[in-house]
Amino acid sequence: MRRRPRLPPHADTVGSGSGVNRAAARMEVRIGTLLLANPVMPASGCFGPELGSIIDLDRLGALVTKTVFATPRAGNPAHRLGESYAGMLNSVGIPSGGAQSFLDELLPRYAAWSPPTIVSIGGLTVQDYFDVTERLAGADGIDAFEINISCPNLEAGGLEIGAVPETVEEVVRGVVERSPVPVIAKLTPNVTSVGSIARAAEHGGATALSAVNALMGMAIDPRTRRARIGTITAGVTGPAIKPIALRCVWQAAQAVSIPVIGIGGIATADDAVEFLLAGASAVQVGSASFTRPDTMIRLVEELPDRIAAAGARDAGDLVGNVLTEPAAHDLAGVISH
Amino acid sequence: MSESATPAAIAASIELARLPDAGPFAPPLPVPSLLEARVIDNARVGSDYWRLTLDAPRMAEAAQPGQFAMLTLAVAGELAPVLPRPMALYGWDAARGTVDVVYRVVGDGTRRMTGFRGGDRMVAVGPLGRGFIIPPAARHMLLLGRGIGTCSLTALAQLAARRGIVVDAVVSARSPDALVGTDTYRRAGAREVIEVVDTNGSSDVERVAAAVLGRCGDRFDEVYTCGSVRLLGLGATLAAASGASVQVSLEAHMACGLGFCHGCSTGHPGLTREKPLVCADGPVFRHTPTPSAPGAA
Numbered sequence: 001m002r003r004r005p006r007l008p009p010h011a012d013t014v015g016s017g018s019g020v021n022r023a024a025a026r027m028e029v030r031i032g033t034l035l036l037a038n039p040v041m042p043a044s045g046c047f048g049p050e051l052g053s054i055i056d057l058d059r060l061g062a063l064v065t066k067t068v069f070a071t072p073r074a075g076n077p078a079h080r081l082g083e084s085y086a087g088m089l090n091s092v093g094i095p096s097g098g099a100q101s102f103l104d105e106l107l108p109r110y111a112a113w114s115p116p117t118i119v120s121i122g123g124l125t126v127q128d129y130f131d132v133t134e135r136l137a138g139a140d141g142i143d144a145f146e147i148n149i150s151c152p153n154l155e156a157g158g159l160e161i162g163a164v165p166e167t168v169e170e171v172v173r174g175v176v177e178r179s180p181v182p183v184i185a186k187l188t189p190n191v192t193s194v195g196s197i198a199r200a201a202e203h204g205g206a207t208a209l210s211a212v213n214a215l216m217g218m219a220i221d222p223r224t225r226r227a228r229i230g231t232i233t234a235g236v237t238g239p240a241i242k243p244i245a246l247r248c249v250w251q252a253a254q255a256v257s258i259p260v261i262g263i264g265g266i267a268t269a270d271d272a273v274e275f276l277l278a279g280a281s282a283v284q285v286g287s288a289s290f291t292r293p294d295t296m297i298r299l300v301e302e303l304p305d306r307i308a309a310a311g312a313r314d315a316g317d318l319v320g321n322v323l324t325e326p327a328a329h330d331l332a333g334v335i336s337h
Numbered sequence: 338m339s340e341s342a343t344p345a346a347i348a349a350s351i352e353l354a355r356l357p358d359a360g361p362f363a364p365p366l367p368v369p370s371l372l373e374a375r376v377i378d379n380a381r382v383g384s385d386y387w388r389l390t391l392d393a394p395r396m397a398e399a400a401q402p403g404q405f406a407m408l409t410l411a412v413a414g415e416l417a418p419v420l421p422r423p424m425a426l427y428g429w430d431a432a433r434g435t436v437d438v439v440y441r442v443v444g445d446g447t448r449r450m451t452g453f454r455g456g457d458r459m460v461a462v463g464p465l466g467r468g469f470i471i472p473p474a475a476r477h478m479l480l481l482g483r484g485i486g487t488c489s490l491t492a493l494a495q496l497a498a499r500r501g502i503v504v505d506a507v508v509s510a511r512s513p514d515a516l517v518g519t520d521t522y523r524r525a526g527a528r529e530v531i532e533v534v535d536t537n538g539s540s541d542v543e544r545v546a547a548a549v550l551g552r553c554g555d556r557f558d559e560v561y562t563c564g565s566v567r568l569l570g571l572g573a574t575l576a577a578a579s580g581a582s583v584q585v586s587l588e589a590h591m592a593c594g595l596g597f598c599h600g601c602s603t604g605h606p607g608l609t610r611e612k613p614l615v616c617a618d619g620p621v622f623r624h625t626p627t628p629s630a631p632g633a634a
Contacts (some may be wrong), residue, residue: 048597050617054371054462066597074604074611081590081600083446086417088592092599095611155606230603238419267416287419290592291411292460293371 025307026314027300029061029282031259032182032207034116034144036061036282039315040272040299043263043286044120044146044186045092049109055294057113061282065102065110067122067148070132072098076153077230082219087240087265088287089219091153091231094122099135107141116143118184121175124157129171133178144181147171147206150188150213152235162188165200172204182207184261187252189241190216194248195255202256210261210284212248215241238287239265246278253279253320267295269302273310276318355618356467356584367399369465369595376457377435379450384514385441386485387451388427394434396463400426402493403586403621406438406463407594410449413458418446423591423616425489425563426464428521436463439517441485465594466620469493469584475502475558479549480522481572483509483540486564487518489586489620491525493561498526505529505553507545509568512536529553542567549575557581573624583624589615 027038041062042051048066049057057063076093083089097105102119110117119142123129129147136142149162149171161167168185176183185201187194189212198209214235219228245264253260262280266272267288275283288295303315312318374391382388389408396406407421424438442448453459471478471493478497480490487508494504504527510516513534522530529552533539539548545568560576562569563586576583589601596617604611613619 046592046598048593048595050593050595050597053368053595066599072609074606074608075599075602077605078603079590080603081420081592081598083418083420086419088419090592090598090600093604093606095599095602095604239416287592288416290421290598291409291416291419293462293593 025304025312027061027304027307029315031144031184031261031282034062034182036116038300038303039276039282040296040303041115041118041261041282041284042289042296043284044148045090045094046286046289049106049112051289051293052113055297058115059300060115060296061300062116062118062143063110063113064118064146064284065106065120067094067096067120067151068099068102068132068136069094069096069122070099070128070135072096072101079228079230082228082234084217084219084236084238085240087236087238088290089217089229089234089236090214091229091234093153093155093231094148094151096122099132103136103139107139111141117141118144118146120146120148120186122148122151122154124154126161126167126171126174128157130174130178133175137178137180142181144184144207145175145179146184146186146210147175148186148213150186150190152188152190152214152216152233153231158188159190163191163197165196168197169200169204172201172206176205184208184210186213186263187211187248188213189244189248189264194251198252198255198260202258206258208259208261208281209252209256210263211252212245212264215244237265239267241265242271246274249275249280250278250322266299267291269299269306272299272303273306273318276307276315277310277320277322279320279322281316281319355613356470356621356623366467367401367464369462370395370399372396372461373458374436374461376453376455376459378455379453381451382439383517385443386515386517387440387442389438389440389450389453391436391438391459391461392434393436393461393463396426396436396461397429397431397434400429400436400464400492401468402426402496403468403489404464404466405594405620406436406461406465407591408438408450409460410446411460412453418449420446420592421460421462421594422446422450423465423588423594425586425620426492427488428492428495439485439488462594466616467618469561469586469621471497471500471502472559477503477554477556477558478505479553479557479560479572479575480504480506481509481560481562481565481568482507482518483563483565483568484511484515485517486562486586489563490561491518491521494522494527495525503528505531505549507531507533507549507568509533509540509545509565510535542571546571546575555579559584562586569624584621585624586621587615587619591616
């Protein structure tokens with residue numbers, strides 16, 4: 001198990017809301033060799049350079065592309081989107097122009113911004129992941145790969161690859177061997193043991209993990225009897241999945257000694273602090289950027305204050321430092337009732 | 338094909354050519370703004386219809402007919418509903434800096450939207466998408482709208498009338514109390530406004546065709562439509578007889594409105610290219626009835 005750093009000496013200000021050095025909380029985080037100005041980045045699929053027309057992407061810790069496949073694909077039939085209580089469903093199915101089109105048309109639009117670009121890669125077979133890595137490896141402007149071994153909406157590969165430790169390790173090892181840049185493995189929550197998948201990715205040589213991709217769900221229109229989403233099942237995201245995602249991040253972080261990037265229902269700076277405490281070194285924002293396109297900017301602005309309010313001087317101080325002993329007043333409450 | 342299922346069905350079943358980016362026929366696309374717009378008014382204007390007026394000067398300055406805005410339904414301090422709603426810009430007043438949206442209450446989201454009051458703030462992004470294009474030589478245009486779809490056409494009628502173009506319009510709905518847009522068309526100076534409804538059979542497509550031919554003539558320079566597959570078919574027939582083309586506005590479920598989420602397109606495993614994005618390639622498309630293999634690269 002990963003050894004946790006002790007809380008800094010001013011930890012007695014936890015929860016006081018007025019800790020020392022409140023404005024001075026440092027935001028830089030390191031993911032392997034990647035140095036990020038802050039721990040806030042978009043979740044793959046919920047972001048594109050188009051968002052740069054309404055928010056300043058230079059303020060983000062990193063940019064994360066939509067998943068790129070080696071060859072072009074059309075994605076899934078309509079409807080691709082639906083809404084659920086405090087969440088949403090999607091089955092977009094990763095339309096992609098393929099690796100060459102990505103290099104020619106999309107990558108330059110990411111490279112126009114200063115934060116490092118993390119390129120999400122996908123496939124339907126183990127070999128597909130190696131092919132797309134080979135086609136993209138070495139391109140100027142790719143600072144890391146994130147292996148999407150967790151999309152719930154693909155016609156093949158999703159569960160067969162991402163939910164089986166052996167294939168996770170095989171894919172990660174093959175991509176790492178072909179990649180000159182750090183490799184992040186993005187995990188699915190749709191498994192019995194997140195920890196065993198996390199360990200497999202670590203054994204495969206991943207620089208870091210990101211957790212989690214969408215939960216699998218579905219929705220039906222009770223009047224028309226129709227499944228609301230074209231592929232019937234879909235990925236559930238948004239605030240509704242935050243407790244589940246937080247638990248997965250905690251379990252993954254407990255299982256490995258590499259950094260974890262937290263994803264799942266993060267919409268506020270306090271949400272991000274929760275993920276840091278559960279063991280995430282950085283966070284990705286997905287659905288909340290649809291609700292309010294400036295969500296990531298707000299997180300960047302509010303995190304220093306929220307990190308200080310949690311009693312830390314920098315983001316790294318909080319990572320994995322959730323207090324798991326019952327608080328004294330809780331015991332008193334139990335005794336007196 | 339049911340009329341209520343039209344937008345996604347249209348997108349999936351016919352090939353649509355994207356309108357040109359810019360040039361003599363199209364003004365350059367405006368850059369959208371992210372606003373926390375003040376709600377000026379939000380009131381019922383018909384059986385299921387409400388009109389929302391936002392104080393949004395930058396959107397009002399830039400808007401073009403046929404464009405839309407993404408409106409966030411989550412109020413300040415709340416995280417849900419997660420998905421904003423794409424809404425056609427019904428009209429705007431650049432001098433006052435206001436934008437109007439007319440919406441129909443169809444579900445939880447739009448019901449929640451009726452809860453916004455004057456003075457509230459609403460997160461809004463717009464103007465978005467590629468709007469209608471008025472060919473420079475157009476002298477007479479036909480607008481075919483059904484239900485809430487008419488609300489994509491009203492601003493077009495206003496602009497066309499200001500340019501001295503004769504505008505004839507069909508306003509179709511399930512029932513008389515669901516008709517929307519007639520007053521706006523008349524105030525804009527439309528020549529004929531033909532109201533048709535299902536309840537008396539007047540919305541039957543042959544009867545609509547006869548009414549159009551009888552009152553509006555049979556020569557149109559451009560035909561515009563939104564909200565109905567059958568009206569699109571009628572528009573295509575009438576346009577073909579005039580050598581005109583048809584512009585159709587589509588709607589689809591959307592998450593971003595900007596072009597990166599791909600929620601508003603459709604495809605199929607095994608194909609190599611998805612359909613155009615309703616948000617960024619549309620929502621207005623030129624209808625090209627020539628069949629072609631869907632999604633073939």
